[in-house]
Amino acid sequence: MVFFVKKKVGTMLTPASNKQMKEWRKLTRKKYRHQFNRYLIEGDHLVEEAIRSGLAIHELIATEEALERYEATLQGRDVYIISKQVAEDISDTVTNQGIFATIDMPDLQIELADMTQILVLDAVQDPGNVGTLIRTADAAGFQAVILGQGTVDLYNSKVLRSAQGSHFHMPIIEADLQQWIPQAQAVGFDIFGSCLDERAKPFKEVTSPSKFALIVGNEGNGISADVLAQTDHNLYIPMKGQAESLNVAIAGSILMFHLAS
Structure with a gap:
């Protein structure tokens, strides 16, 4: 499945593969989150906050519409492009914003x-x-x-x-x-x-x-x-x-x- 999009200046756009989309769907379940040691976030606020916090984001994911709407957040970053249907499949909200990210679970210790x-x-x-x-x-x-x-x-x-x-x-x-x-x-x-x-x-x-x-x-x-x-x-x-x-x-x-x- 390939999506043709207009490339933003400084942004690398890549069509998401079927394998990636299957993995993202699995991340909606606890079993697979812990199996892959990775989790999914959605929405402009969370994605922007993750970037601002300096986290090592594994993948940035967006629909074409979200790419236009949240250009300030995604500008200059590698983004995997998905369809609206895939966004609905991996979203937990009734009306999603079409922007997601996958992040590796941190290995945290408390002193x-x-x-x-x-x-x-x-x-x-x-x-x-x-x-x-x-x-x-x-x-x-x-x-x-x-x-x-x-x-x-x-x-x-x-x-x-x-x-x-x-x-x-x-x-x-x-x-x-x-x-x-x-x-x-x-x-x-x-x-x-x-x-x-x-x-x-x-x-x-x-x-x-x-x-x-x-x-x-x-x-x-x-x-x-x-x-x-x-x-x-x-x-x-x-x-x-x-x-x-x-x-x-x-x-x-x-x-x-x-x-x-």
Whole structure:
């Protein structure tokens, strides 16, 4: 399948091969993302943010229409050209922008001794919640995010869209929380759990120490009992109205900005 396009000055345009298009379709599934150690992003904002962050982009992909519309983003770069149909096949949105990129998954390490504020997610399953929490952690000045067992895949397209590029700005790793928490405590971290139990205090009564990690839990079940048993302090947000609780992304955002202040 070949597409003839007008070449932009300084831009190398190449028709995408059938093999590439099959691989891009596979990247919409977690199994293949981890098999290829690569993930797909879509939309001008994410692609532009990836370029601005200095990431080693594996492939830039665009329709002819997107090539015209996002010329400023794509100018001077090698671009693989696809049809509108292929764009629809690899997109997770109803109306896609026709611009994509593939990026190799980074091999990240976290140096706990160099950090002071970390967000920890314990089995948070909704992609929108995870993306929003990552974005808020970035905005609040947190330096890393830890994804505990049962948390949705970081490279899920809905997570990436909700995070709006914040995953480019700080290390985000998966970890066994029962092993990670003692490691953090050993280098001076206080571990806070977002939980309403007999140990919990209203969040405004809590003063953050110099080094801390905040754990937020699963949407329905909260923080698991095994993880909760390892926290140093627990805190909660008092409800003034008739709502019983807040969405985990909203609650986590409030607590992050409070502890970071």
